Amino acid sequence: YLMQFGTQAGVATRHGTSITAKVFADARANGCKLVNFDPHMSGAAEKADEWVPIRPGSDAAAALAMAYVFIHELDLIDRDYLVERTNAPALVDPATQRVLRAEGSNKSLYWDEAANAAKPYDECEKPALEGEYEVDGVKCHTAFSVLKEHIREMTPEWAEDITTVPAATLRQVAEEFGRAARIGETIEIEGKTYRRRGA
Numbered sequence: 001y002l003m004q005f006g007t008q009a010g011v012a013t014r015h016g017t018s019i020t021a022k023v024f025a026d027a028r029a030n031g032c033k034l035v036n037f038d039p040h041m042s043g044a045a046e047k048a049d050e051w052v053p054i055r056p057g058s059d060a061a062a063a064l065a066m067a068y069v070f071i072h073e074l075d076l077i078d079r080d081y082l083v084e085r086t087n088a089p090a091l092v093d094p095a096t097q098r099v100l101r102a103e104g105s106n107k108s109l110y111w112d113e114a115a116n117a118a119k120p121y122d123e124c125e126k127p128a129l130e131g132e133y134e135v136d137g138v139k140c141h142t143a144f145s146v147l148k149e150h151i152r153e154m155t156p157e158w159a160e161d162i163t164t165v166p167a168a169t170l171r172q173v174a175e176e177f178g179r180a181a182r183i184g185e186t187i188e189i190e191g192k193t194y195r196r197r198g199a
Contacts, residue, residue: 001032001033001035001176001177001180001181001198001199002024002027002032002033002034002035002199003035003036003037003173003177003199004034004035004036004037004038004044004048005037005038005059005062005063006037006038006039006059007044028049033049033050033176033180034047034048034049034050035048035049035050035052035173035176035177036048036050036051036052037052037054037059037062037165038051038052038053038054039053039054039055039056040053041053050173052165052169052173053164053165054163054164054165055162055163055164058159058162058163058164059163061154061158061159061162061163062159062163062165062170064151064154064159065154065155065156065158065159065163065167065170065174066156066170066173066174066177067147067151067154068151068152068154068155068156069156069170069171069174069175069178070174070178071147071148071151072148072151072152073171074174074175074178076174076175076178076179076181076183077183078181078183078184078195079129080184081195082129082144083127083129087099087108087121087143088129088142088143088144088147089110089111089121089124089127089128089129089142089143089144090108090109090110090121090142090143091108091109091110091111091118091133091135091140091141091142091143092140092141092142092143092146093138093140094138094139094140094141095138097146099143100118100135100140102119102120105120107120107121107122108120108121109121109135110124110127110128110142111124111127111128111131111133111142112124112125112126112127112128113126113127113128114126118133118135128142129142129144130142130144130145130148131145132145155167156168156170156171156174177199178199180198180199181197181198181199182196182197182198182199
């Protein structure tokens with residue numbers, strides 16, 4: 001499942017356009033669905049399985065609405081990946097809205113559920129992805145919790161007014177993309193196991 005925002009990759013852009021076009025053609029022959037968000041019927045939109053006309057400059061609203069669907073409606077998020085590979089568990093100071101840092105090292109602080117305490121990210125045994133935790137008398141949330149709250153009102157209906165894309169289309173594309181991601185599945189390549197990502 002491939003989603004494009006305002007790009008013509010595989011048709012008219014990218015380094016080595018003809019090489020990219022071949023990669024895209026092979027992927028589509030193997031069942032990859034191409035969804036293209038573009039204000040006009042570009043070459044890529046014309047070749048897409050689904051063209052989503054969108055008001056120019058409103059791509060971020062569409063993406064935020066889809067994030068809302070992933071997080072608030074379908075719970076289609078890779079929690080393991082967020083904990084292991086991003087700063088989503090980082091604790092955020094409510095006054096400054098900045099990530100809390102360990103004194104002396106400048107390392108992000110995470111809440112360690114194993115120790116029930118804030119610890120530098122590289123010393124944290126079991127990072128909490130969500131929640132509110134007290135650090136030095138201040139109630140802090142994880143970065144993921146801050147994001148989750150931030151997009152609470154950014155529903156597909158909210159985005160429809162901004163983007164002109166119907167809320168039902170945003171939900172449909174979000175669900176298709178989220179399910180195609182195959183969260184939790186793995187694939188083995190040359191003896192190594194990786195997260196499988198179909199989107």
